[in-house]
Amino acid sequence: MSFSWAKAYEPKHPLMRWLDQRLPLPRLVYGAVGGGYPVPRNLNYWWNFGVLAGLALTIQIVTGIVLAMHYVASGDLAFQSVEHIMRDVNEGWLLRYVHANGASFFFIVTYIHIFRGIYFGSYKAPRELVWMLGLVILLLMMATAFMGYVLPWGQMSFWGAKVITGLFSAIPVVGTSVQQWLLGGYAPDQATLNRFFSLHYLLPFVIAGVVILHIWALHIPGSSNPTGVEVQSEQDTVPFHPFYTAKDGWFASLCITLFALVTFYAPNYLGHADNYIPANPLSTPAHIVPEWYFWPFYAILRAFTSDFLLPAKLWGVIAMFSAIILLFFLPWLDPSPVRSGNYRPTFKWFFWILVVDVIVLGFCGGRPAEEPWVMISQVATMYYFAHFLIVLPIISWTEKTLPLPSSITASVLHGEAAEAAPIDMSGQRPATAH
């Protein structure tokens, strides 16, 4: 695959040789996640989250398929069928709690994975498409989770469906028709529930497909690493198996243990009590909020309260979608040739300010639409956009970056200070990020 020294697959068993000649599936697996995929030797734990996201997707698909064996997508029966899963179906409570908390676990892991990419500059050439496919996965996950949350047909399900499809009514001229097209009626009802179930079943498999593209694109240049210096020779890498299968394996066990603790001891901690009340089209819960993983975006949506050229409502919707669309342009908003935040002293500060900013947005998004939360959301929203559109381009031009190690191996074996000297007498060239 990516490097000339990658080991080729050599079937040991005659059966595998027979199979490999007819359908080289074992070869594909060996080259993708086996001994045939060389990986930088210096990856830290932030590089474990991609595999964890794959694990979370698997958990959702497996538990989802068995839940669908008991769930009924009908306005009259959906709520009841979920209660039936909780009380009567053998281990149904477990399957449902794993699926509901699994969605949260999936988002935690994915958000960490994304911030890893932002800090270490993983979005930069030649990995722009890896980054953009990742964002497509994020958008699909959001659509999937939103529609899944509607399925139990509780109060939050119903009003969530109404408010989120209401976002589309902000589109000038055709907005109301679009909303009615999405809902199949004037308000969420049977037609809505049925189509959401159909799509909630479909999208995870679409996600799985995009994940394959994401990994395919990644395996062309191979993984980046904490120094951001590209792999130069065989000594910079180790084979994925057994090195990273072992590291990913033990770390996944740790994370599954933490996940199990939440699922068994606080299964409703991340949910809303209101969703245990059946949907009532005549009464809005006093405080409707989406699930926590949408809070930062919800805060941005609500930050626009007065009209300026366009109605406030449209601004909110535009800003909310732009918050993600913007990330597609990140590879070009940050043209600094140094990838890793470890060698970018100014960038590093602003990275952490961004993290705090997003957490503040998340916090405000979970509060009622009252002061001081609205005002704080406004400031934090402004900073969010300023970070990407103003701060980042400026620091990438003005910042004095630290010297890079000459190679991954050098940074691992000798400490980075010694290796940081510019071109020396032996003619050894320090590596740059290009």
Place this chain on the structure above:
Amino acid sequence: MATVEHSNGAHSAGVEDGVRRRDFINIAAVSAAGVAGLATLYPLLNQMNPSADVLALASTEIDISAIKPGQAVKTIFRKQPLFVRHLTPQEIQAANQVPLSELRDPQSLAERTKPGKAQWLVTMGVCTHLGCVPLGAGEGENRGPFGGYFCPCHGSAYDTAARIRRGPAPKNLEVPDYSFKSDTVITVGKAA
């Protein structure tokens, strides 16, 4: 192959004007497939629009005789909440005192009620922001800073004519099609 034949013989009329019969067939076939593709897409997308039973406008009759001045009721029209409010003279006056130029969605109370029935305000109970049910129709509910309705979802405040006054909602609460069947009964929706 046709291509080879044509390239060395200039006797075919098609070649002289630069268009071969095969090019024409190609373009025609691809265009036909494109049109057919679009035509196939249409039912696949249009099936998601509200179906005939949902569209069938059930009209609703509402007896308003029991609603006292200052009170309101919440009922259902097209599966959505509908507010019927009996305004007090003070509320009517408050609504009429607001200059239209101050409004985000300028409409007078008279335009939002039936002639001679300014005390009866009939609106959808659907916030024009993102569709929550505003508070203020039920007894003791928060009517917000302008004494009409208040939407708790993102804080939109409506006045006594249910016009948007503050918050993110762009429009006044919608006034549906309705008519007075008698002094005490209204028919909402297009009567059959």
